Amino acid sequence: MNLTLKIWRQKSADHKGQLVDYIIEEVSPDMSFLEMLDVLNDQLISKDEEPIAFDHDCREGICGMCSLYINGEAHGPDRGITTCQLHMRKFKDGDTIYIEPFRAKAFPIIKDLIVDRSAFERIQHAGGFISVNTSGNTQDANAIPISKDAADEAMDAATCIGCGACVASCKNSSAMLFVGAKVSQYALLPQGQIEATDRVLNMVKQMDEEGFGNCTNTGACEVECPKGISLENIARMNSEYLKASLKG
């Protein structure tokens, strides 16, 4: 199939960017979206043009590196996948596809479609851990029985790949699904209880400082999340935060 691509090009953070049109022909429906961009880049290089910069790494939907906003949706029109798992069979011959970077003030553009998501890392530095040293004489793993339900729920929260689709999809550029998932994973496990108060206060404080917007519960993040992280995690973070605020 033949497609028209409207792709955001921006030389660097300091340059102004714009959408540029590209025509690509003979796209196989079995290609992944990123493989389609590989082909386009190969063509650009052979024409002595600069290839399009985009983030990607594992190409199997788990590293969370890929990040495109395709036709108005994070990771494109399919559900429960990252961009690298999006296949061209989701598009039709003659389609025009908009490809833009994830946009948020807290995610400044590095180049073309690549954005800097280090705000997410700083939030995790603020409290995304349980303070336990590596000693080799930690108590036996089965000494802490955890109900299957709690373990499964913690696992569901922990599957977050931190790609930033939630922020990109949110009309407010809010990071609460991401932070909610991180807070929830520990809040649901007995190991996480001791530091629960500081954790949620510190992580939310850092989230606010990074300049993310506020959640207005539209639920767009949950729909666009490649890992199906539930809005319940935001509710849990809210109650954890309010409890923690009362405790001081």
Next chain:
Amino acid sequence: MALNSKIPSGPIEDKWTNYKNKIDLVNPANKRNIDVIVVGTGLAGGSAAATLAELGYNVKAFCFQDSPRRAHSIAAQGGINAAKNYQGDGDSVYRLFYDTVKGGDYRSREANVYRLAEVSSNIIDQCVAQGVPFARDYGGLLDNRSFGGVLVSRTFYAKGQTGQQLLLGAYSAMNRQIGRGKIKMYNRHEMLDVVIVDGKARGIITRNLVNGKIERHSAHAVVLGTGGYGNVFFLSTNAMGSNVTAAWKAHKRGAYFANPCYTQIHPTCIPVSGEHQSKLTLMSESLRNDGRIWVPKKKEDVEAIRNGSLKPTDLAEDDRDYYLERRYPAFGNLVPRDVASRAAKERCDAGFGVNATGEAVYLDFADAIIRYGKEQAHVKGLDEDNPTLIKKLGKEVVKAKYGNLFQMYEKIVDQNPYETPMMIYPAVHYTMGGVWVDYDLMTTVPGLYCIGEANFSDHGANRLGASALMQGLADGYFVLPYTIGNYLSNDIRTGPISTDTPEFEAAEKGVRETIDKLINNKGTHSVDYYHKKLGKIMWNKVGMSRNAKGLKEAISEIKALRVEFWEGVKIPGTANEYNEELAKAGRVADFLELGELFAKDALDRNESCGGHYREESVEESGDQKGEAKRDDENFKFVSAWEYKGEPSDAVLHKEHLIFENIELKQRSYK
């Protein structure tokens, strides 16, 4: 230089304990004055960085991704082994040790493997304490599953995302240290050289991938946890960015490279769909617990399936060849990875491949669905003879176990694996070879350590499922933090290492020259053009099955391709900006050297062992006829290659392997 593996004396059970009791320690006040560089932040690098920082060292950690948590360890699906014996099925440290050595086809170092098995239990304890949400049973205790090549259930897992959860665990430990300022994290940085001062590794040269700045970083020791080099095949299950550059630069600075030819070809990957393919997707080996692998018995059925006139589900039971169950009745579909992969290749080469390219076999869940469905119907007291109900119940069970994998398959292939068998084919997955290290995990360069997949140490010629995560975390959490202290105890009076020295100057100059050469090369082809060519040579001649003729051809073809690359590669843009083509070019340049050494090593090793299969070394007769034939008499050693300029000039050093606790046997899975 003679290789000294520095294996401690004494009985194997006591070696590690005795070692830990006798090493020199660094007191806490002195640790504050010692810097350690960790390159790579996967399970090995991440856990090492966190643990070293906890101990009090100043850690500088580097990764090329935008966050440590994106390292490719994250993609490991199935699980992590540990000799906990929670299932009471007779597991023990010795048995894990034994299985790993046997699974590696007796080409690993006993003492290292025993230590790995010994600390395996600690890993699970540590990860649970960190909040890793391992799967649990209804009693709230940890659940286990079994994996290929072993007879016990010792694999701990977190859905099909065990690697992700363990990496996030290690990253959480890093977070704590980054927050405390004990780890300084350098994301989007690539290591381009090791700096040796007075014979010791004292720093690295890096390139900031965002702005192209070349930087010098110094430390008292350098640790590489930079993963494997499977991408030398272009198509592999590795991430697009996975590369050999850090390990190769270390090799060029004096670190021996061991067993480069030991590559694991994983049997259950999604087949190649076309020329545009950029990577291959693995489906967890755990699928073989329930899936049955087959191809049609008759060629005409193969034809009919390929041209679409026959559906695989319509083929009668008698017309199917469950070739693993036929050839290996004891282990059946659960034979180790190398055996399963070769068997698939054998059937496809014989013309029984079931897709258009002839390179796919079926992995069928129809029987499992019925078996589970009947079990559920029985448990729930429902009609066990109602086929629709049975199928429905069975699908639910299969979905609960493998739902995410099935969904992934459907997204990629556009077929529903609940209704029609999956198509799979082997793909390059893991490299057992790597930088040679001694018992301390130190390379032949003093102060330069190598951990995780990047080193060669624990898996011999073949790695068992769920052992990679175990090794990465064992090295990073529990081994290196001890052994490196032994070395650093001599460095407490060294003081800060200056980067303003001729050695740093020279290393930086070398890096800049290479980059200038690449960026100013007015060639005609993109980097991928050469990488794909290299991949084809590797896959066809240095792949699952190798012979002297093909290997010799491969060596000369790679050599020629390397010349072609340096003349013809074209890199757009400049060196002072984000430039992925430039980064890729540097990596492919190193693959083009490694590839040749790889083939040279494969040629030199004229035996079949583990993932390395030489067509010249096959059992000629007996009940093992046609199976791989290992040659313990002539090849019971580690091949450690010393760099001497061109890969063809590399000098072989042999570390002879001594087996005192395990009797060498033919690996039989019949």
Next chain:
Amino acid sequence: MSGIFSSSIGRKFAMALSAFFLMFFLLQHFAINVTSVFSADAFNEISHFMGTNPLIQYVLQPILIFAVVFHFVMGFILEIKNRKARDHNYAKNAGHANSTWMSRNMFWSGMVILAFLGLHFYDFWFPEINTKFIEGDWSGMHDGEFRYFHELQEKFLSPVRVSLYVLAFVLLAMHLLHGFSSAFQSVGANNKYTEGLKLFGRLYAILIPLGFVVIAVYHHFNHIH
């Protein structure tokens, strides 16, 4: 506790609290209005009580005013902050693919409700304040009978006003359709009752505004003159 209301979640919480109060107020306002359909006398009695009881006039009324003002001001502040969080908009954004119109346009439905409140104040509240606090007439009487029911019917004579009224309540319904469950989410409600609450919220969001509309339309067609 310090700083809670300057944090993102604290602000959400405050929004939710004022919303709860306003939703409760709306419910009682509806309960009073609905009596006007059945009994002019009852409506007059209750209105007079509400209009003259010191507790309501001097305690609850200021709280209500504060809640209304707070909800709007905070809504504005959050809207501005949220818009600032994205300095460059998408060329193509498919918001409809992942969220409801109501949820994405709380600001606009809120603005319509604010405009309606202006009209409402102009119609009822300002005259009330004028009569009671400026003219000092606390009797509630006009021409020898309670004035409340009459005033109500008079206002619903105009088809334009009734139309604006209907439009405002449609927007209010939409505001509530998202706002009700959103408020519970913001205070962290997440338990086995959440699903039931959501259902209740949908009923509330549709039935209460619908009720107001029915009352207005009823009086438009049934005024006694």
